[in-house]
Amino acid sequence: MTKKQAAARTKVGITLDQVVGAAFDVLDRGGVAKLSTRAVAAELGVSMNTVMWHIRTKARLLETMADAVLGDIDLTDLPESWHDQAAELLGRLRRAMLSHRDGALLVAGTFPAEPQTLAFTDRLLTALLRGCPTRRTAAWTAWNLFYFTLGLVQEEQAAPADDRDRLRAHVAEHHFPGLDSALDDFMSVDFEARFRFGIGQILHSASTEAAPEH
Numbered sequence: 001m002t003k004k005q006a007a008a009r010t011k012v013g014i015t016l017d018q019v020v021g022a023a024f025d026v027l028d029r030g031g032v033a034k035l036s037t038r039a040v041a042a043e044l045g046v047s048m049n050t051v052m053w054h055i056r057t058k059a060r061l062l063e064t065m066a067d068a069v070l071g072d073i074d075l076t077d078l079p080e081s082w083h084d085q086a087a088e089l090l091g092r093l094r095r096a097m098l099s100h101r102d103g104a105l106l107v108a109g110t111f112p113a114e115p116q117t118l119a120f121t122d123r124l125l126t127a128l129l130r131g132c133p134t135r136r137t138a139a140w141t142a143w144n145l146f147y148f149t150l151g152l153v154q155e156e157q158a159a160p161a162d163d164r165d166r167l168r169a170h171v172a173e174h175h176f177p178g179l180d181s182a183l184d185d186f187m188s189v190d191f192e193a194r195f196r197f198g199i200g201q202i203l204h205s206a207s208t209e210a211a212p213e214h
Contacts, residue, residue: 014046019054020064024100027065032102037061063112069103071116072096075123082131083207087199089124090149094195097153104153131203133210141206148198156191164189 022043027035037058041048055061073092078085097103111117121142128138164187171179179186188194 014044014050014054016054016064018044019051019061020068023061023065024068027106028101030101032105062106063110063114066107066110067112067114067116069096069100069107070120072099073120075119078123078127082127083203085127086124086131086145086203087196089120089127090145090199091195093120093146094149094153097150098157102157104150104157108150108154128206132206134213136213137206137209137211140211141202144202144206145199148202149195152191152195152198156189 019040023035023040026039026043030039037051037055038048040061041051044051055064070093073089073096075089078088097107100106124145125138125142128141129135132138132141167187168183171183
């Protein structure tokens with residue numbers, strides 16, 4: 001068997017699903033900082049060229065992984081009202097990202113035009129179109145909800161205690177009266193409650209205030 005034949009055989013033997021699965025193993029063990037095509041190849045015990053043959057670029061790998069995260073979200077058995085439906089979808093997105101180390105960091109910065117990502121977005125927009133005064137309001141609210149969820153989950157997945165201690169010390173040292181008066185609530189690690197409040201606040205605004213047309 002020639003080297004070319006052996007390489008082709010290896011490529012056939014490893015599927016894209018296996019590459020993505022190995023990438024999640026690397027992610028869950030070491031976080032985004034350790035995620036590389038070389039690490040994925042080592043996880044599979046194949047050459048890096050074999051991995052690249054399937055995913056072409058690292059950016060494409062990240063998009064494929066992000067789409068897989070959204071693909072884990074069940075889009076059925078949703079509440080009846082548009083408000084509860086949208087809130088439930090974002091809650092499921094949050095849980096899907098929390099199921100992987102650095103899940104929100106992985107999804108942030110990607111919006112792959114792939115069936116699973118588009119199916120989630122379509123389901124969310126369908127709910128918002130029922131409750132928002134205009135299509136633009138629904139579209140922009142979908143982005144606001146997505147960015148809020150991404151940001152909060154990134155904080156939740158980072159959230160080192162020493163960062164909060166350092167913030168408290170700086171506020172005390174430099175005398176920021178507004179921060180000082182609300183510091184405990186500002187630094188709250190009750191992410192579930194903060195998430196529910198934020199989603200509810202955005203949805204309430206979306207139902208009562210139309211996005212500007214010009």
